[in-house]
Structure formats: structure tokens, C-alpha cells
Amino acid sequence: MGGRELLNWDGSRKLYGEALELLPGGVNSPVRAMRSIGRDPIFIERGEGPYLFDVDGNRYVDWVCSWGPLIAGHAEPSILAAVRAAAERGTTYGAPTAGEVALAREVAKRFDSVEMIRMTSSGTEAAMGAIRLARAVTGRDALVKFAGAYHGHTDGLLVSAGSGMATAGKPSSPGVPAAVAEQTAVVPWNDADAVEAALAARPVAALLVEPIPANMGLVPPAEGFLKRLRELADQYGAVLVFDEVISGFRVSRGGAQELTGVQPDVTAFGKVIGGGLPAAAFGASSEMMNHLAPAGDVYQAGTLSGNPLAVAAGLATMELLDEAAYLKLSQTTDALADALRDAARDHPVQVVSVPGLVTPFFTDQPVSDFEGANSCDMDAYARFCRELIERGVYPPASQFEAWFPSLAHDEETVEMTAAAAAEAFDAVFADG
Ligand SMILES: *Cc1c(COP(=O)(O)O)cnc(C)c1O
Numbered sequence: 001m002g003g004r005e006l007l008n009w010d011g012s013r014k015l016y017g018e019a020l021e022l023l024p025g026g027v028n029s030p031v032r033a034m035r036s037i038g039r040d041p042i043f044i045e046r047g048e049g050p051y052l053f054d055v056d057g058n059r060y061v062d063w064v065c066s067w068g069p070l071i072a073g074h075a076e077p078s079i080l081a082a083v084r085a086a087a088e089r090g091t092t093y094g095a096p097t098a099g100e101v102a103l104a105r106e107v108a109k110r111f112d113s114v115e116m117i118r119m120t121s122s123g124t125e126a127a128m129g130a131i132r133l134a135r136a137v138t139g140r141d142a143l144v145k146f147a148g149a150y151h152g153h154t155d156g157l158l159v160s161a162g163s164g165m166a167t168a169g170k171p172s173s174p175g176v177p178a179a180v181a182e183q184t185a186v187v188p189w190n191d192a193d194a195v196e197a198a199l200a201a202r203p204v205a206a207l208l209v210e211p212i213p214a215n216m217g218l219v220p221p222a223e224g225f226l227k228r229l230r231e232l233a234d235q236y237g238a239v240l241v242f243d244e245v246i247s248g249f250r251v252s253r254g255g256a257q258e259l260t261g262v263q264p265d266v267t268a269f270g271k272v273i274g275g276g277l278p279a280a281a282f283g284a285s286s287e288m289m290n291h292l293a294p295a296g297d298v299y300q301a302g303t304l305s306g307n308p309l310a311v312a313a314g315l316a317t318m319e320l321l322d323e324a325a326y327l328k329l330s331q332t333t334d335a336l337a338d339a340l341r342d343a344a345r346d347h348p349v350q351v352v353s354v355p356g357l358v359t360p361f362f363t364d365q366p367v368s369d370f371e372g373a374n375s376c377d378m379d380a381y382a383r384f385c386r387e388l389i390e391r392g393v394y395p396p397a398s399q400f401e402a403w404f405p406s407l408a409h410d411e412e413t414v415e416m417t418a419a420a421a422a423e424a425f426d427a428v429f430a431d432g
Contacts (some may be wrong), residue, residue: 007390011055012043031067034397037382042389047074049408052394060394061413063336063358063403067396068246068271071329071356072320073408079275082316086308094303099311106318107273107283110254113263114283118292119306123245123270124152126280127208129292129300130266131156133284134206134239136291136298143184144198144238145208148216148370148400151243151268157208161186167201189213189369190222195229199236206239207232209264211256212247214402216373217359218352226262233265245270245280246402249318250356253326259354272321275313278304325407330355332405332414339418347429348377358403360384373400380428387424393417 019026027033027041034041043055050073052062065073072079086099104117120126131154135141143156151157159169159181168182185201187194198204211226213219233240242264248255249272257263265288270280283289291298304310337353340360344351348364361367362377362384381399388395393416396403 007056007058007392009040009042009054009056009058013040015043015055016040031396031398031401036378036399037385037397039386039389042394049073049075050406050410050413058392060389060392061409061416062394063405063417064394064396064401065404065406066276067401068250068404069274069276070404071250071272071406072275072317073406076316076320076408078320079313079316082312083277083309086312089308091309092304092307097306097308097311099308099315100306103273103311103314103318106315107269107281110249111257111267111283112254113257113265113285114267115286116289117269117281117283118289118300119279119281119311120302121278121280121304121307121310122152123243123268123280124154125302126245126268126270126282127151127157127241127243128154130241130243130268130282131206131208132300133266133282133288133291133298134241137288138203138205138237138239140203140205140238141183142202142204143206143208144195144204145184145186146189146210146213146370147186148189148219148373149208149210149213149243150215151208151210151245155180156184159184159186188371189216189219190225191369192225192228192232196232199232199238204236204238206241206266208241208243210246211242211244211260211262211264212251212354212357214246214357214359216370216400217361217367217376218354218357218402219367219369219373220352220354221260222368226256226260230262230264239266240264241266241268243268246357249273249321250329251354253321253323272317273314274310275315275317277307277310277313279307279310279314320407326355329405329407332407332409333358335411335414336403336405336409336417339414340421343418343421344425347425349425356405358405359399359401360403362399383428384421384424387427388417388420391420391423393420 160172169184169186171181185198244255252259266284341351350361362380
């Protein structure tokens with residue numbers, strides 16, 4: 001255990017105690033509580049580049065990066081300067097600004113399938129807007145989504161598979177009306193026959209797809225699968241929606257659709273597009289988008305949509321994301337994935353990566369769908385995370401999340417992670 005620091009979390013523990021009385025579970029979003037890795041949350045004081053600093057004075061190499069938005073790392077100087085300058089001109093007007101036009105132009109430049117966007121404040125709202133638009137243009141209600149995909153916490157998408165393959169889904173959370181869940185069929189990822197059965201079973205408004213799913217851990221599509229989804233959507237008259245809230249601006253300049261060459265009808269954006277501030281969007285052809293009010297009659301709105309600070313942060317982030325940046329991100333991703341693979345040696349771990357995303361699955365089988373992800377050794381992943389945290393490395397506290405390399409990570413942070421991971425894997429598998 002050479003070099004292992006003994007951290008203490010007295011300050012975090014005290015704050016967590018107070019938080020538990022004022023916030024359900026002590027947090028404002030469930031995964032932050034770290035319950036699935038069997039420990040208490042760590043309260044953060046600040047971030048800098050690839051590092052997080054907690055209220056207890058500990059430093060961590062941060063592979064969460066706020067779950068995706070911080071592709072440039074924490075407190076990147078040019079993004080801070082842009083936000084500061086915007087704030088000095090006022091924080092919100094409820095009226096259009098030049099920045100929104102510039103950001104829309106930048107998105108349209110990067111994504112061939114997008115001519116116009118509508119901004120929202122969260123990815124959840126972007127997915128909601130995409131669905132309403134799809135329902136409006138098709139005159140249909142039903143949706144098809146994939147098991148293990150996440151599209152935000154809206155009613156119709158917090159749904160799990162019903163008893164029959166191609167039939168109605170059931171609520172995956174109390175509070176979701178059964179009548180709403182029934183409108184959504186849930187099918188296994190990478191299973192084109194199940195998709196076709198669901199599309200044939202009833203008229204479907206939208207086929208919702210995370211083209212490079214990263215919410216069951218990272219499970220890239222099988223060869224030709226997205227192309228098949230495009231064909232099936234066309235054949236059955238469903239709108240093909242790519243939820244690129246994670247993959248957009250991350251896996252390549254033009255997201256998963258550029259990387260795979262498959263174009264959707266509608267795309268949802270989030271996370272990176274807001275540069276670390278609350279912004280998201282959905283986009284499509286002008287013909288499709290002009291159905292939205294006030295150009296058309298499909299209602300969608302937001303008090304802080306296109307917020308000037310978030311737009312400034314998004315634009316400053318885009319400015320950093322040139323070809324050299326994607327090359328660097330890809331190299332850092334490979335270095336992290338290789339480091340984890342080397343550290344795992346012959347332990348039963350599958351390290352999966354695409355540029356900007358990595359998941360080490362605790363299984364000896366390749367993972368191709370939610371069932372595979374679900375059969376990983378969750379206790380082993382949990383122990384691995386706890387061991388990493390004690391060694392100053394901050395991983396996503398769930399087997400179902402991806403690790404997020406950023407432009408701020410470098411050789412040093414990868415080496416620190418490699419050393420911690422080697423000890424952590426040994427600790428995990430020593431007991432087994
Ligand atoms: C995070 C996420 C969302 C939801 O975005 P929020 O901003 O958290 O509402 C939607 N889709 C995908 C693929 C996501 O990863």
C-alpha cells in the first residue's frame with residue numbers, strides 16, 4: 001500500500017448530517033449520495049482542471065467531471081472569462097441575444113442533421129421537447145426506448161419493460177402514471193428484431209436512442225445496428241431521435257452521428273453544450289423545428305432557456321473543441337483505458353472505451369446490453385470505487401455510469417490513476 005494517504009472526511013460527514021435534514025437523501029440528484037458504492041457523499045469545495053478538492057482538504061483526480069459537461073475540466077480560464085463577461089452585462093433578460101444565434105449556428109455547423117435548435121435548461125427538457133415534436137408531426141403517441149438508456153426523468157421515459165416483449169412498459173418509479181408508461185415500449189439494446197416487433201405492434205411516434213449509450217456503463221452499438229434503426233424508423237414512419245446529451249460534442253466534433261455516419265431526424269443535446277452551466281437543446285431540420293411555437297403550434301417554452309451565461313459558457317467551450325482537442329481527448333481516453341486494463345491484469349474486468357468515455361465492467365463477459373451490464377459484480381465495482389477514493393481518485397459511483405476524460409487530464413493524472421487502480425483492483429480481488 002505504498003504512498004497511500006489516509007484521508008478523513010470529518011467536514012463532509014458533518015455537512016452530510018445537516019443535509020440529510022434539509023435535502024432528501026442529503027443531495028439534489030440521487031447518484032451524488034454514493035449509496036450504490038456503500039459510502040457517504042463527499043462535499044466539494046472547488047474544482048481546478050482535472051482535480052476536485054473537498055471540504056476536508058483532500059484532492060482527487062476527477063473522472064466524473066460533473067457527469068459530462070466539463071469536457072475542458074474545472075474552472076477553465078477562457079470559459080470563466082466568458083461567463084464573467086456575460087454576468088457583468090446582466091444574468092438573464094427573457095429576450096433574444098446574439099449569443100443564442102451564434103451557438104445555434106455552431107451546432108448546425110457540426111451536425112448535418114440539424115438546421116435549427118430550441119434551447120432548454122436541462123437534458124430532461126430537451127428529450128421532452130423532442131418527444132412532443134415527434135408526436136405532433138406523426139400524430140401518434142407511442143414511444144420505443146431501450147432498456148438501460150436514460151433520457152432524463154420525464155414520466156414517459158421512466159419506464160421499464162412490461163411482461164411481453166413488444167408491449168406496453170410499466171412505471172420504473174412510483175408517481176409515474178401507468179397510463180403514461182403504457183405508451184412506451186422498452187426493448188433490449190442491440191436487438192433489432194425486438195425493435196421491429198415494437199414498431200410493428202402499434203403506430204410509434206418516436207424511436208428514442210442513445211446512439212452511444214453511456215447510462216448503463218458504456219455499451220457501444222453493434223456493427224450496423226444504428227443503420228438498421230434508421231431503416232426501421234423509416235419503414236414504420238417513426239421519428240428517429242438521437243439523445244446525444246452525453247455523446248454530442250464529446251465522441252467527435254459532430255457527436256455519435258458523425259462518428260457512426262447515421263443521421264437521426266431529431267437530436268437532443270445537453271451537458272457539454274452548456275459548458276458547465278445549465279443549458280441543453282434539441283435540434284432537427286428547419287421543416288421539423290418550425291412546428292414549434294411561435295413559428296408553429298407545438299408549445300414549448302422556458303424562462304431561462306438560452307440563458308446568456310450558459311450560452312457564453314457553451315460558446316467558449318465550442319471554441320476550445322477543435323480538431324486538436326478531439327485528438328487529445330481521444331489519446332487521453334486511450335491512455336486511461338489502457339491504464340485500467342493494465343492495472344486489472346488478469347482479473348475479470350472488461351474496459352470499454354470510445355473517445356471521451358470509458359467504463360470498466362466487473363465481469364468476464366463482453367457487455368452488449370442492459371442485461372449484461374446488470375450482471376456485473378456491483379459489489380466489486382463498489383469496493384473498487386471506495387479504494388480509489390481513498391487513494392485520491394474520484395470515479396463515477398455507479399457501474400452504470402461512464403468515466404469522463406477531459407481536456408484537462410494529462411499523463412500525470414492518468415499515471416496517478418493507474419497506480420491507484422492497480423492497488424484497488426488487488427484489494428477488490430484479494431478477498432475473492
Ligand atoms: C444526463 C442525460 C439526460 C438528462 O439531462 P439532465 O440535464 O440531467 O436533465 C438525458 N439524456 C442522456 C443521454 C443523459 O446522459
